[in-house]
Amino acid sequence: MITIILFIVIFGVVVIAHEFGHFLLAKANGIHVIEFAVGMGPSICSVQKGGTKYSLKLFPIGGACMFEGEDGLAEKEGEPGEGSFLKASVWGRISTVVAGPVFNFILAFVIAFIMVNMTGIIAIRDPIATQISEGGGAEAAGLQDGDRIISINGEKLRLYQEISLYMQATYRGGDLEVVYERDGVRNKTMLTPQYDEASGIYLLGVMNADFVSPKGFETLKYAWYEMRYSVKATYKSLAMMLQGRVSRQDVAGPVGIAVNVVGKTYDEAKDYGWQSVLLSMLNITLMLSVNLGILNLLPIPALDGGRLVFLLVEIFRGKPVPPEKEGMVHFVGLMFFMVLMVVVFFNDLANIFMK
Numbered sequence: 141m142i143t144i145i146l147f148i149v150i151f152g153v154v155v156i157a158h159e160f161g162h163f164l165l166a167k168a169n170g171i172h173v174i175e176f177a178v179g180m181g182p183s184i185c186s187v188q189k190g191g192t193k194y195s196l197k198l199f200p201i202g203g204a205c206m207f208e209g210e211d212g213l214a215e216k217e218g219e220p221g222e223g224s225f226l227k228a229s230v231w232g233r234i235s236t237v238v239a240g241p242v243f244n245f246i247l248a249f250v251i252a253f254i255m256v257n258m259t260g261i262i263a264i265r266d267p268i269a270t271q272i273s274e275g276g277g278a279e280a281a282g283l284q285d286g287d288r289i290i291s292i293n294g295e296k297l298r299l300y301q302e303i304s305l306y307m308q309a310t311y312r313g314g315d316l317e318v319v320y321e322r323d324g325v326r327n328k329t330m331l332t333p334q335y336d337e338a339s340g341i342y343l344l345g346v347m348n349a350d351f352v353s354p355k356g357f358e359t360l361k362y363a364w365y366e367m368r369y370s371v372k373a374t375y376k377s378l379a380m381m382l383q384g385r386v387s388r389q390d391v392a393g394p395v396g397i398a399v400n401v402v403g404k405t406y407d408e409a410k411d412y413g414w415q416s417v418l419l420s421m422l423n424i425t426l427m428l429s430v431n432l433g434i435l436n437l438l439p440i441p442a443l444d445g446g447r448l449v450f451l452l453v454e455i456f457r458g459k460p461v462p463p464e465k466e467g468m469v470h471f472v473g474l475m476f477f478m479v480l481m482v483v484v485f486f487n488d489l490a491n492i493f494m495k
Contacts, residue, residue, distance in 0.1 A: 143403040146421055148200045150402065152178060154244065154429045155203040158436070161243030162205035162236060169232035172208040172223030179203060205240075209463070226463060230454055237447045244433030248370060251426045253363035256354055258419055264352040264362055265300035276345020281331035283320060289346065290319040290326060298365040300348045302372065307333065307342055309376035318344075370430040378434070441473025 155178055166173050172191060177183075179197030186195040197203075209224030225233060256264065267289040272279050289297055292306050293316050315330045333342035354362045401424060409420040436444040447470070454460045 143406060146406060147402045150421060150425045150428065151200050153425060154247070154432055155179075157243045157247040157429065158240045158432055159203045159205045161239035161241075161246075164243075165232075165236040165239035166205065166207055166225075169228045169236055170223065171225050171228050171232070171236060173205060174208055175204065175206045177204045177206070207236075226460070230451055230460075234448065234451050237444050237451065240444055241433040241436045244429045244436075245367070245371075248367045248426050248429040248433070249363060251422050251429070252366035252370075253359060255419060255422050255426070256359045256362045256366060258415065264354065264366075265348050265350065266352055267297040267300045267303060268348055268350065269346045270349050271347040273343070273345035273347060275334075276343065277331045277333045278345035281318065281329045283318070283329065283331075283346065284322065286322070288321040289344075290321055292344075293317050299369055302369060303344060303346060305369070305373055305376065307344065309373075309380055311342055313342075316344075367426070367430065370427050371434065373427075374431050374434050442470045442477060443473070446470065446473060 159176060159178070163173055163176055175193040175195060177195040177197055179195075179200050180202045181198040183195045184198055186193055188194075207225040209226040225236075228236070269278065269283055269285055269287045269289065272283055272285055289303065291297060292303070293310075295306060295310070297303060297306075311333065315332050317328060318331045319326060319328050321327075331344060333344055335341075336343045352362065402421070405420045405424060406417060409416040437448075439445045439449045450461050450466050450469075460466075
């Protein structure tokens with residue numbers, strides 16, 4: 141029961157932030173919001189206020205902010221009314237569409253800021269070598285304890301965990317150019333990672349055990365670094381999926397997130413107290429918010445990114461794509477996602493019960 145409640149709260153916060161972004165910018169651009177819905181499926185309860193229906197749906201996955209005239213739906217007969225999505229300026233519509241993902245990133249930053257200020261609980265580590273593994277690639281390359289890793293093959297690092305992320309998601313073999321700082325002086329070296337059979341990945345041979353306790357304005361900087369790491373982890377994971385480097389067991393939908401992510405994380409954190417549970421749930425919310433923001437910006441029909449494509453086409457053409465044609469494209473995209481949801485649902489069940 142606790143897992144279900146935590147899952148609903150986390151998903152609810154992420155979805156409400158996304159839809160509220162659409163809602164706020166729609167209002168600012170004079171677009172009539174027909175319905176603001178949290179969840180999917182039949183309504184549990186709803187209230188009508190200011191011409192907008194606010195609904196809570198049965199299934200706590202997803203949400204919607206529906207505008208008058210969007211995709212030719214809920215439009216009054218004749219010419220579009222003043223509150224129609226089609227009547228707003230193209231830049232007003234673009235800002236309304238982009239606002240959802242942007243609010244997800246704002247939420248992610250706020251959560252990261254809260255986490256960073258939980259001093260003594262969150263493990264923030266700079267990319268500094270506190271211990272060089274004996275016989276590892278770092279030792280052979282001349283790195284020493286206390287060296288700060290600035291970049292790997294041109295990719296800048298801000299947090300220690302970005303080293304592992306690079307090795308798991310980006311490294312394809314061969315030598316790496318590592319830029320490091322020692323006593324205020326930057327140096328370059330070529331490093332050959334060593335394969336670790338226990339973890340099944342290549343390692344630099346650099347370990348870090350020193351935690352950072354940021355104060356004052358530093359908390360804003362490290363909050364940005366934490367959110368930046370989540371963004372990098374998300375798009376690198378998407379790249380791995382497209383390259384076929386992610387197995388079925390590594391993919392999770394709502395059910396998998398509830399059971400294998402939220403549930404297991406709660407079980408592991410509860411023995412260390414409520415603060416550990418709170419931190420763990422905040423971290424999951426941060427990752428999900430970033431994931432939702434990035435996924436919605438992909439240029440796929442029915443997603444915010446797909447709608448942006450049509451709006452950009454309108455700018456270059458000087459006139460909009462006929463609403464009925466755009467609506468049909470988004471409808472096809474929606475049907476695709478409905479089928480995908482079914483596939484992901486059964487994949488989640490297989491991951492849970494067929495291990």
